[in-house]
Ligand SMILES: O=C(O)c1ccc[n+]([C@@H]2O[C@H](COP(=O)([O-])O)[C@@H](O)[C@H]2O)c1
């Protein structure tokens with residue numbers, strides 16, 4: 001694991017969850033009629049250790065970016081430099097994530113986890129780079145275990161610092177041309193699903209590229225002889241720098257009793273890594289949306305998570321996670337603001 005001692009993730013607070021469950025029954029609605037919003041409210045009470053839970057007002061999208069050596073195998077039609085160019089676009093405010101984050105009042109931070117470019121320092125950019133590109137996982141490890149651990153540690157520290165500065169909801173975002181390949185490999189290795197089931201079209205690849213990508217993932221997964229239950233070893237063999245950072249971010253957020261809305265397949269692969277380190281972390285996760293990438297659904301099922309939104313998105317950046325923010329806020333507000341049968345003088349069912 002990472003270079004510091006784990007504080008450890010606590011289980012969700014059972015007392016607050018019990019109180020929220022009871023309260024849902026007193027509010028002026030037939031029991032269960034707000035469906036999954038009710039479950040989400042109970043989960044938030046457990047995470048924030050309070051009933052009603054606070055309404056998250058300071059969400060942050062953490063767009064973790066990295067470059068990928070496996071691009072040399074022809075797994076994506078886009079050139080590596082698009083990762084750096086999109087970072088410049090994020091910093092200039094022109095990407096989809098800037099628009100959608102603004103829509104829900106979320107701050108965007110870009111993290112250079114290992115991109116082949118130099119960026120001018122700005123308050124929106126956080127740099128944790130140890131190398132400019134991962135090894136080509138078809139033929140070599142992605143990174144050393146020391147680098148994987150260092151990036152996990154950076155993610156944990158970042159979440160802890162931001163939570164202490166008032167961030168009350170984290171959203172995972174990512175940018176990295178080629179990163180659906182390591183995501184699929186990680187998901188296949190942990191869940192046992194075949195390469196053909198987890199491999200998808202990423203940014204939108206043709207049938208020939210899909211066949212090549214599937215073969216690369218199949219080779220990476222089948223040649224892995226290491227521990228399938230240790231995040232560091234898995235990340236070092238077949239991960240991306242952004243996966244390592246997001247793994248730490250998720251662990252750090254849970255340690256700070258702060259929920260995390262997951263975006264797509266990159267976030268889900270990272271959440272699987274975090275869950276290997278701490279099973280309790282899963283209680284802090286909210287699946288924002290169902291990405292088109294097939295590995296995303298396989299990873300979510302393995303984690304036991306059901307996404308809130310399903311709009312056919314496959315962009316990444318954190319876009320799908322932002323769409324779930326109004327639902328998370330709504331779930332907390334219901335518990336805080338609805339009248340009870342008693343207070344509103346509404347007769348309960350006989
Ligand atoms: O979030 C997802 O599920 C997702 C699905 C497909 C593509 N992406 C994004 O597209 C890039 C990776 O796609 P690819 O085809 O180059 O592996 C990377 O920048 C991701 O953010 C993201």
Ligand SMILES: Cc1cc2nc[nH]c2cc1C
Nearest residue numbers: 078082175203315316317
């Ligand atoms: C243009 C572009 C934008 C992206 N955003 C996340 N992944 C991306 C991949 C591409 C190619």
